[in-house]
Amino acid sequence: MKYSFVEIDIDSGPKDHVILNKAQAAILGVGAADRVQITNLTNKQSLNNVIVDYSQNTKKHTVGLFKPTRKRLGLKKGDKITIHQMGKPIxxxxxxxxxxxxxxxxxxxxxxxxxxxxxxxxxxxxxxxxxxxxxxxFNFEETANLTQAIAETGNTIKFKKGQIVVDKHCIGGVPGNRTTMIMVPILTALGLYMPKTSTRSITSPAGTVDTMEVLANVMVDYDQIPGILKKTKGFIIWGGTSDLADADDNLIEVRHSMNIDPTGMVLASVLAKKKAAGSTHVLIDLPYGKHAKITKSEASKWKKDFEKIGKLIGLEMKVITTVGNQPIGNGIGAYLEAQDVLKVLNCASDAPADLREKSLQMAGILLELSGKTSKNKGYQLAKETLDSKKALKQFQKIMKTQGPAPAKVKAAAYTHELKASKAGTIKEIHIKNISKAALILGAPKDKSAGVYMQARLGDKVQKNQSLLTLHYNNKQNLESLLKQKLLSEIFSIK
Incomplete structure (x- = not known):
């Protein structure tokens, strides 16, 4: 049977949909969410696995098609289509x-x-x-097979045979911790390749890409990658435009929407992306702690799994477990974290010492793992590269090559201090509550919203001493935050 179509002027995204009424569906023998094949009878272009949706507003011989589906079929006004039932994929x-x-x-x-x-x-x-x-x-075998399958989908970055390419990944859970933006310029300034792709933050105040986007463009297409690597040997970009291991992007979207991270799927996701990026030597950071993503015992298990699967797919791996009991750096939120990074690269006197130190340690590990320097010499080489401002110059080169940031981000319009309710020593910091506070203030969508730390574990504080400063643009967000107990539960002072 031939059908006319009406265009529904809505972008339905990457999935193709057709709108049928129940009578049409009954004739075709399909139900809601079933799949059909649609063919444009003019140009013979076909689409498979088009998803059926119901509406009683379509006429007898007319169906509804969303704008992207109409474009993919090359349909013009007056064209006719045919629809045929398809079975579910095996x-x-x-x-x-x-x-x-x-x-x-x-x-x-x-x-x-x-x-x-x-x-x-x-x-x-x-x-x-x-x-x-x-x-x-997933058991080990399933996880390894999933890693291989994801790595072999989508685009891959090609390097000449034998080329050493380094990368790192942190599973997250610790606010701040923006080591990547310091490591990439250190390592590429020393001649190593480090193509870094990351996802945008959804459930945390900022990710590496969100922070980098305060300073430079991160929307780089796959065909631009070789040119950037030729100039800078590395980059920090959003993985969504490069389509590396693109099956993983679809799975990440579902995982985030459901707020679940199946362990095997996370392991496969991380290592498949590294393999697709051409990486040969990879450092994995597993922060653990009471309020971190994983416990110390879980970190030990993850370490073994990462090492086993990495070896299986041909990666030289170093997996470290680190204590994640407080933020790394002072800023939490894209703008504030970017300022921390710039201070470290500029060797400023007020640069956060913990962020600098962790970045140097991790860069040193990759320098030794890759064979760029001998054992126990990596940290010193990384430090010399940072202190000489070579890393700063390299970062400026990377920013220039990637292009300017899409919008200028300024400091937030308003601030509010959280002060100590009593004198004592800070015994515990609830890092999840810090992240929640930044989210309520508008992060990550509002890049200037966030939290700036002014006190650390072990600090002795006086009553009414400032512990942290909230940065915000929307006063209602602050009011919403102050109505909750969340702020009073961040610091344990005894």
Whole structure:
């Protein structure tokens, strides 16, 4: 049967949808969320796995198509289409198997990831896959197979054979901790390649990309990457425009929307991205602590898993566990964190010592791991590169090459101090509450909103001494924050 179409002027995103009424669906033998093939009879262009939605507003021989779907079919006014039923991809059966607690084979995992990349799975089916991984977990073999499958999808960065390429990853959970933006210029100034792609923050006050975007453009297309690497040997960009291991981006979106991080999926996500970026030598940072993402015992297990899977896919790995019981750096929030980074690179007297020290230690580890320097010499080489301002000059070169920031970000319009309710020593800092406070103030969307630390673990403080300063632009956000107990529970003073 031939159908006319009406265009629904809404961007439905990457998934293709067709709007049918129930009578049309019954004739075609399909239901809501089923898949159909649509063909443009004029140019013979077809789309598979178009998702069916219901509406009683469509006429007998007319269907509704969203703008992106119409464009992908090359439809013009007056064109006719045909619609044919399609079965569900076989990968949906494998997803059901995972929900039932069954182990998935290498072939089954590859089939699921292939359908993720080609857009053959609906958002609901993707969510079931993530849920199955969360409920039943992946064993080592499944995790390794998932890593390989994700790494082989999408674009990859090509280097000549034998080229050493370094990278690092932190699983997060500690506010601030913006070491990447200091490590990349140190290591690339010394001649190492370090192409760094990151995701944007969703549940934390800022990610590396959000912070870098205060200072430079991070929206770099895949075809621009070789030119940037030729000039600077490294970059700090958003991974969403480069399509490296792009199956992972779809899974991350679902994980974030559900606020769950299945361990095997996280391991595969991290290492697949490194493999796709051409990395050969990788440092993984696993912060642990009472209020961090993982405990000390979990960090030990993750360390072993990362090392085993990294070895399996041919990566030289160094995995470190670090104490995550307070923020690293003073600023929490994109603008404030960017100021910390600039202070460290400029060797300013008020640069946060902890951020500087951790960045130097980690850069030193990669210098030794990559063979750029001998054992126990990495830290000193990194320090000399930072202190000589070579890293600063390299960072300026990277910023210039990536292009200017899309918008100028200024300091927040208002500040509010949190003061000590009594004298004593700071025994504990609830880092999750610091992050929550920054989020309530508007981060990460508002890049200038956030928290600036003025006290640390072990500090002796006096009553009414300033512990931290809140930075905000929206007064209602501050009012909302002050109504909660959250601020009073950040510091434990005894």
């Amino acid at each position: 990968s949906t059966l494998y997803i059901k198997n995972k929900l039932d607690g069954k182990k998935l084979s290498k072939k089954q995992i590859a089939e699921i990831i292939k359908d993720v990349v080609y857009g053959n799975l609906s958002p609901v089916e993707l969510a079931y896959f993530v849920a199955g991984a969360y409920i039943h977990g």
